[in-house]
Amino acid sequence: MVLVTLTGSIVGVSYYRAKQQVNNVLIILLQNNGKINSQINTQNVRKRFGPTFNQESLYQYRYFSVSFNSKGKQVALDNSHIVSVPRETIASLGYQVFKSGQQSGTVQSEVSSYAYKTQKKNGRTTIVFLDQSVIMESTNNIMKIGLILGITSLILFTLILIAISKRVIRPIVLADKRQREFVTNAGHELKTPLSIIKANNELQEMITGQTEWTISNEQQVDRLTKLINNLISLARLEEQQRLNLSVIEASEILEHATNSFKSVVAQENKKLKINISPSLRINAEENSFLELCNVLLDNANKYCDDGGAVSVAWIPDKKLKKVTLMVGNTYAKGKNINYSKFFERFYRNDKSRNSAKKGFGIGLSMAASIVDAFNGKIGVSYQKETIFFRATFKLIR
Structure with missing residues (x-):
């Protein structure tokens, strides 16, 4: 430039x-x-x-x-x-x-x-x-020299950048790689003492019975285990250069994920609205797409207002070129929130998202990584007291 x-x-x-x-x-x-x-x-x-x-x-x-x-x-x-x-x-x-x-x-x-x-x-x-030939001749010479020098410099600088770019960014690449490896390795190492602590806690309950302290220990161990599993999943997702994408029946997978959440939503006195167009296929990976659906549904149910509604829509556009997964939940206090930060890792807005809610701020970051791996686009918006998460993919006919 x-x-x-x-x-x-x-x-x-x-x-x-x-x-x-x-x-x-x-x-x-x-x-x-x-x-x-x-x-x-x-x-x-x-x-x-x-x-x-x-x-x-x-x-x-x-x-x-x-x-x-x-x-x-x-x-x-x-x-x-x-x-x-x-x-x-x-x-x-x-x-x-x-x-x-x-x-x-x-x-x-x-x-x-x-x-x-x-x-x-x-x-x-x-x-x-x-x-004007005399005047323009000298000007044309200046223009030609400028263009020749510009193109020559562009080629020269491009070759130099190609030659040294790998060497320049190598420390950054290695640091990022080591960070992901550290998360994965540390996660596996932490699982062993957590398993021992949980086993000792269960043994203590067998001897003395359940107490306030043993129940609290079990809850915190489960919480740490879930956090470690999420971190490992996110690190593995980022370590993979490319997922093995194939054409999947996305409508069936989404229906399966939605059905598993019906009882959870009903137990909390919330409504579940479903609008899933059948037989829509995309280029993705089945397990990762199921994980994406679960993350968005769990997030919507977790932060939905009491007595509110969770909505799920899977609808193609008019030209049948793209399909959008839209998951929303009612949230009356969500008007003045910076939604652009929701996909940042460990982000939690205490003013808008109650800290008493269980979660680590990793789920939406995982969702963004999955959508990116599928060559899709993800976004969030707030309309009519409802938060909507939209993931758009190319539709395969």
């Missing part, structure tokens, strides 16, 4: 300045009856060309002029400042411009390209032509 901007700026500024120079010379010619001579207003010229103006430089330009009366008859022709264009060609070019009625522009002849400008004064139309 830097190279393109730099090269484009050089080319653009060079072209603009060349056109401005042509325009200024034509204006000066019209102000001096189509001629550049010793009678020219030096002060006026200096305003147009700037303080670096040199009067001698005005005589480098090649130009000619033609005048017509109100009836279109040629009344004057001046070719004293150009030798490469015959009078017949000058007359023809002048008549061509006069008939077109254009005030300014460019005409092409066999010899060169000429910029022109028209002036009407006292019933007489004067057209001055300027050979």
Whole structure:
């Protein structure tokens, strides 16, 4: 972007300045009856060309002029400042411009390209032509050099980046890999002492019976076990470069997941609204898609208002190119929440999501990773006191 901007700026500024120079010379010619001579207003010229103006430089330009009366008859022709264009060609070019009625522009002849400008004064139309090839030639050379240098630099820098990029980002890649491996290995190591603690707690209950402390120990062990399992699942999902995707019957899997949540939702006096279009298939992995459905359903049920409703929809678009899994739950206090952070790992908003709710802020991060692995898109929105999570996939016919 830097190279393109730099090269484009050089080319653009060079072209603009060349056109401005042509325009200024034509204006000066019209102000001096189509001629550049010793009678020219030096002060006026200096305003147009700037303080670096040199009067001698005005005589480098090649130009000619033609005048017509109100009836279109040629009344004057001046070719004293150009030798490469015959009078017949000058007359023809002048008549061509006069008939077109254009005030300014460019005409092409066999010899060169000429910029022109028209002036009407006292019933007489004067057209001055300027050979812009000399001005544009130097500009074109600058533009060509700029483009060549820009393309050469782009190729050179690209080759350098290709050569060193792997070496530069290798520490970051290794650190990320070691972090995921650490989570997986630590998770497996933690499972052993947790199993021992749980077994000892059960043995204590057999000897002394259940107490407030043994019940609390069991709950915390189960909580830690679930957290470790979630972390391991997320780490494994990220370690896999690519899932083995295949065409799956997504509608059937979603129906199975939804049916398993019916009793859970009913026990908490909530309503479950289902709208699943049958026989819709996507390119995914069965177990991971089932995990996605369970995560979204569990999240919706967990944070749904008491006596509220959980909704599940699986509907294709009108063109039958994409299908959207939409899971929502009523949440009256969810108006002023930053939903963009919901997919961040371990994110929990205590103001909007009660900390008494069980969870670790990992589920939605897992859902986002799964959807990304399926080449889909996931998002969240809040409408009419309801939170909606939408996962969109390409529909396979």
